[in-house]
Structure formats: C-alpha cells, structure tokens
Amino acid sequence: xxxxxxxxxxxxxxxxxxxxxxxxxxxxxxxxxxxxxxxxxxxxxxxxxxxxxxxxxxxxxxxxxxxxxxxxxxxxxxxxxxxxxxxxxxxxxxxxxxxxxxxxxxxxxxxxxxxxxxxxxxxxxxxxxxxxxxxxxxxxxxxxxxxxxxxxxxxxxxxxxxxxxxxxxxxxxxxxxxxxxxxxxxxxxxxxxxxxxxxxxxxxxxxxxxxxxxxxxxxxxxxxxxxxxxxxxxxxxxxxxxxxxxxxxxxxxxxxxxxxxxxxxxxxxxxxxxxxxxxxxxxxxxxxxxxxxxxxxxxxxxxxxxxxxxxxxxxxxxxxxxxxxxxxxxxxxxxxxxxxxxxxxxxxxxxxxxxxxxxxxxxxxxxxxxxxxxxxxxxxxxxxxxxxxxxxxxxxxxxxxxxxxxxxxxxxxxxxxxxxxxxxxxxxxxxxxxxxxxxxxxxxxxxxxxxxxxx
Numbered sequence: 001x002x003x004x005x006x007x008x009x010x011x012x013x014x015x016x017x018x019x020x021x022x023x024x025x026x027x028x029x030x031x032x033x034x035x036x037x038x039x040x041x042x043x044x045x046x047x048x049x050x051x052x053x054x055x056x057x058x059x060x061x062x063x064x065x066x067x068x069x070x071x072x073x074x075x076x077x078x079x080x081x082x083x084x085x086x087x088x089x090x091x092x093x094x095x096x097x098x099x100x101x102x103x104x105x106x107x108x109x110x111x112x113x114x115x116x117x118x119x120x121x122x123x124x125x126x127x128x129x130x131x132x133x134x135x136x137x138x139x140x141x142x143x144x145x146x147x148x149x150x151x152x153x154x155x156x157x158x159x160x161x162x163x164x165x166x167x168x169x170x171x172x173x174x175x176x177x178x179x180x181x182x183x184x185x186x187x188x189x190x191x192x193x194x195x196x197x198x199x200x201x202x203x204x205x206x207x208x209x210x211x212x213x214x215x216x217x218x219x220x221x222x223x224x225x226x227x228x229x230x231x232x233x234x235x236x237x238x239x240x241x242x243x244x245x246x247x248x249x250x251x252x253x254x255x256x257x258x259x260x261x262x263x264x265x266x267x268x269x270x271x272x273x274x275x276x277x278x279x280x281x282x283x284x285x286x287x288x289x290x291x292x293x294x295x296x297x298x299x300x301x302x303x304x305x306x307x308x309x310x311x312x313x314x315x316x317x318x319x320x321x322x323x324x325x326x327x328x329x330x331x332x333x334x335x336x337x338x339x340x341x342x343x344x345x346x347x348x349x350x351x352x353x354x355x356x357x358x359x360x361x362x363x364x365x366x367x368x369x370x371x372x373x374x375x376x377x378x379x380x381x382x383x384x385x386x387x388x389x390x391x392x393x394x395x396x397x398x399x400x401x402x403x404x405x406x407x408x409x410x411x412x413x414x415x416x417x418x419x420x421x422x423x424x425x426x427x428x429x430x431x432x433x434x435x436x437x438x439x440x441x442x443x444x445x446x447x448x449x450x451x452x453x454x455x
Contacts, residue, residue, distance in 0.1 A: 044423045045395040045416075048368055050329040052393050053291045053321065055314055056171060056252070058164070058302040059104060059340025060135075062154060062359045065143060067091055067134035071372075071379040072154040078132050078343045079119040086119055091343070094133040100124070101304035102131055102341025105186050106212055109161035109339070109358055116347040132343045142311040142433050143363065146318065146334070149431070150369040151420045153380040155346065156362035158338055159387065159410055160354035162186055165193055167337040167357075167386075168254040170410070172241075172292065173227040174387040176354075177408035178217060181208040183354050188220040192248040194257035195221035208353045223259045226403050228290070228390060229266055237397045238288040239270055240281070244296035244447065246273035252294050252337070276443050282320040290393055293317060297448040303340060312437035318365055320439065322430035327367060331396070333389055333417065334363040349383065351413070356385055364420045367427035380420045387414035 068076050080089045102108070102122050112131070114120035124130030137144060146152075159170035165187040169176040176184040185206035190197050203217035218224075232239045243253040255261040255271055270288075272278075278293050280286075295301075301310035314334055321330055339358035348356040362384060372378035387410030390402060395416055405412035 045392065045418050045421070046398050048329065048423050049331050049366070049396040051287055051289055051291075051326055051331070052396055053287075053293060053317070053330060053332045054171070054389055055293045055317060055332065055334045056168070057295060057310060057314065057334065057336045058252075058300040059338060059342075060301055060336040060361060061339040061342035061344035062156070062346065062361050063091070063134060063344045064340070064342035065135055065140055065336075065361045066147070066152065066154070069144075069147065069152065069154075069379075070374075070376045072152060073346055073381070074154065075345055076134070078121075078345055079117070080121065080123055080129055080132060080343075081114075081119055082123070082127060086117070089129050089132045091132050091134045092129070093136055095136045096139055096301075096303075096308040096310075097306050099133065099135070099303045099306075100130050101302070104163045104338055104341040106162035106206060108341055110210070112339075112341070112343070112358060113161070113348065118343075118345055118347055121343045122341055131341055139308050140311050142315040142435050143334075143361070145433050146363050146365055148375060148377045150366070151364035151378045151380055153362035153364060153382070153384055153417075153420065155359065155381055156335060156384045156388075157348045157356035157359050159357065159385055160185075161357045162338065163251075164337050165251040168252055169222075169257065171335075171337070171386050171389070172229070172254050172258075173225055174390050174402050174410040174414075175225050175408040178205060178224050180408065181353075182206065182217075183408070184217065185212055186214070187251055188217075189215045191250065192256070193220055193251050194253070195259060195262040196248055196256065197221075206353070210353055220257050221259045221262065222257055225408070227255070227258055227260070228393065228402060229255065229258065229261050229270070231394070231399055231402055232290060232397075233266065235397055235399045237290060237399070239290040240272050240278075240288040240292075241270060242272045242275040242278045242291065242293045244273060244275050244294070246271060249273070274447060278317060279320050279439060279443055282317075282324050282326065285325070287321075287324075287326055289397065299442065301336065309437055309442070312435035313442055315433045315435040316437075316439040316442050319432045322432060327430050328427045330366060331368075331392070331417075331421070332363075332365040333392075334361075334365070335386075335389070336360040351385075351410075352408070364417060366421065367430070368421045368423050368425065369428070370420055370422045371425070371428070378420070382415050382419055384417065385410060385414050387411040388417050390414070392417040
C-alpha cells in the first residue's frame, strides 16, 4: 500500500431484564432470517458496496456546523423565547475553544423542540442566546470540504430525544425499547452505564406519555432488543466497533451494554480499542465489512473538550480509506450522535413517543455518492434517521431487518441512504482532504483518558 502523506493544511477540509449477577453467555436472540415477516432488502447496493464505515462524532446540530450552507435548510437565524415572547435571533459565531457545553438530555431536547416551534433552546446567562451559534468555518473546514465534494444530508434525525446513551444504542439497534410503551432515556444511575456497572445500578425509562423516570428501568445489560451484532453474526458479515477503551468506555460504547456482545465471543473479537486502530486496520488490509468508529475526548467535537482535533480525526479516517484499495467498494457515513443543545430550525417529525429527535449533520462519502450540479456538492433533503444507516447496511449485505416495526425497530420504516448514491456512475477518484493535524500526530499522541461525554 502506498504510504499516505502527512496532511497539515489548516484551511481545508461522524423482554426480560438482565441481572447484575447472572448473565447469559453469548446466546443468539435473533431468529433465523426466514422467520422474519420482512424479507431481505432489495436494490442495487450490494454489488457495489462491500464496506460500510460509520463515524460517530459528538454533540452538534446541523445548523451549528452548516448554517448558511448553499442549498441546505440552514438559515443563519432562529427564534427564541425572551420574556415569554418569541424573538428572532441572528446566529453568532463560536469556536471549539470557546463554545459552551450545553444541556442535552431528554428534557433539554423537549424544551428546544417546544412542540415543533424550535424556539426553546438554552439562552444562557444574561440572555446571550448561547445555543444560537454556528462554528467558525475555518475550524471545521474538512467537514465543509467533504460536503462540497460528496453528499450533505440536511434531514438526518436521531431516533430519540436526548443525549449520547440512547443515541448510541439506537445507532446499533434502531431501537432501545424495553416494552411497546417504554424506552431507555437519558442514562442509568451509575457509570459506566452498562453491563460492568455496579450491582444495584438501574437504567431510566420514558413512557408513551413522554413521562421521564430516573432509575425506573432494568440493570443496563440489555437483552430486551436485538442489535446489528446478532444480524451481522448470523449473516457471517464481519464487523468491528472502535472505542477509546475496551472496558468501561462509557455511554459511547453501546455494545458494552448489550449482554449478547459483552458476554459472547464478539466482545474480544469485534470491540476494538483504542479507536486509532481503525487507521492501522485500514493500512494492514484488516478493515471489517461494517465498522463503527467513535472518537476519544479530544477528537470528538464535543463542546466540553475545547479541542479542535475532531475534523482532523475524521479526515484521517476518510483519507486512509480513500487512499487504500478499499475506496472503490466503501461507503462512509459521518454523523453526530445528538444535537448537543445547539439551536436547529428543522422541526423533527414525530414518529413515535421517542422522537424523532433534533437534527444532526450527516455526510455521505463514497466513490458512488451522488454528484451535485455545482461546486457545493449534492444536498440530500430525504428524511433520514439512524435506522436509515442500518437499512443501508442491510441492503449492502442482503440481510433482513434487525426486527419488526411493531416491536419498535426503526430500520423497517426508515428511508435508506441508498438514494444518495448513483451506482450507474463510474467510481469517483479520491482526492485527500487537508486538515490541521496529521494522521501520524493522531496515531501517536497520548490518550486523553477522559470520558467523551457524560450526558
């Protein structure tokens, strides 16, 4: 493989409970594919896409990163409540170094949503409209460059209102239902919020009336729903989930909260740490068919990190794939797990009691990604949700759905990402993206050893 150059161009361019003491040992909860009412997805994805890489970053709304982007639903103003009146607010510029860590639990999301008015976001002390901000474009130049060359989806909505814990669960399962009328919400009562939590830890539930509890759910080692792990294992499709720690990685490593993975062979074979191993796996021709890649604290884009390494981290993965033999058969999807408390103008459609939630950015990068008619790339206005990513993976590998829609699985209802691709076009030649920090720097810097997020 040809060595990649070190890029450093700063100006260029994401239903029984599980007890704490007695755990199943890797049982397969997923019925055989032939038993599902839903047949394997059809379409033109599978002959062309043999690798799907989902990069998950932290806590940004679509407008916080892409306000003013040509052709996107991204105005540079919004509305806020001030003295019980609705006022128009111009978005102000912020930076990684100065942006605040805003509230982003279920309650904050519902307040910002405000029955679809999208005017209840955090205003901050002395009404400085803290949430009504967009990032300095020079600091996120790689993301804008990716959008200008490939696909920017301006209608990607997470499955559920709230923060990182439920966002990451739904990103691997399309659901976090405990029953037809209850789902996980916010986070459990004790860290690390998973199968390795201390005895007595309980999770939290929201019900169909959107009443939110605290500690009213089961121990957070879930058997109540299937995930993509069972589906991929049954189909013989290789997969890896990259996290900054193998054990106690917290709420951004959701498979640690899934009994089937935590106490089965997948735990040591498929959950990979540290997250930088994705770069060496690509270089060593060891990329799995499906990969989820999460950051560490400093490369996460999380406002509380006050670090500008996130865009370079994402660019390093995209460049590694783009300059490898994997490029011609790969789809890269970059998302942000939740909106992070930032203003967004797009009222999320309400499809069930969980959400959809406040819009996040989504980039789709592939040699078969649709080309825009201008230098601004292709902007997809299709309504996507996290289940759309799962449906695309199912199409790529001719698999059934994770589970039936009547049990709360969202990949059955979701629009596939496939309409952002054109498989009639010749594979596009990859041009590397510039970034402030080189791949070598990101590979060799010491780990941050801080939680990516705690909400």
